[in-house]
Amino acid sequence: MDKTTNSLTRFINKIAEKFPPREDGTYSFTDIHVRVSQDTGDVMAFDDDDKEITRVIVEEWINAPLETDEFYAMVHKAFSPVIEQHGIYLNIAKPYNYVLENESGQYISELYIVDDSETTILGTPFMENLSAELDDFIENLLKE
Numbered sequence: 001m002d003k004t005t006n007s008l009t010r011f012i013n014k015i016a017e018k019f020p021p022r023e024d025g026t027y028s029f030t031d032i033h034v035r036v037s038q039d040t041g042d043v044m045a046f047d048d049d050d051k052e053i054t055r056v057i058v059e060e061w062i063n064a065p066l067e068t069d070e071f072y073a074m075v076h077k078a079f080s081p082v083i084e085q086h087g088i089y090l091n092i093a094k095p096y097n098y099v100l101e102n103e104s105g106q107y108i109s110e111l112y113i114v115d116d117s118e119t120t121i122l123g124t125p126f127m128e129n130l131s132a133e134l135d136d137f138i139e140n141l142l143k144e
Contacts, residue, residue, distance in 0.1 A: 003058075003059065003060060008078060009082055013086060014045075014054035014056075018054065019091040019092055027093040029048075031096050036101075038061065038066075042055060043056050050105075076109055079100070095115040096113075096114055097113040
């Protein structure tokens, strides 16, 4: 495993430690908000109440010489296999997801979604191109 994968695996495992099975059988209700800084390489996890869960530094991401969109696409690609392998068995009520955000907490994309039937959606952003597809649908509908 390379350094980035090791750091992300450690990050996901730290999150899992914060959501262990409970003796009373209840679950936490939250999503995992993953904030990444291109300047510092910080990768931070927050719950829905903006409480920090954990953080790591991915040294390879510090001042990565990429445009912002390229950087977050790289982050998304690096996280996907790590979450799939290590981060899906949290004691969190379904549906829940891992949300990629910039360092200011602004939404970038969905990293991973688990719904009630344990279906997972992993990879490209969940709602990618939705606006354009809806515009095309309405335009075609109005033509008829």
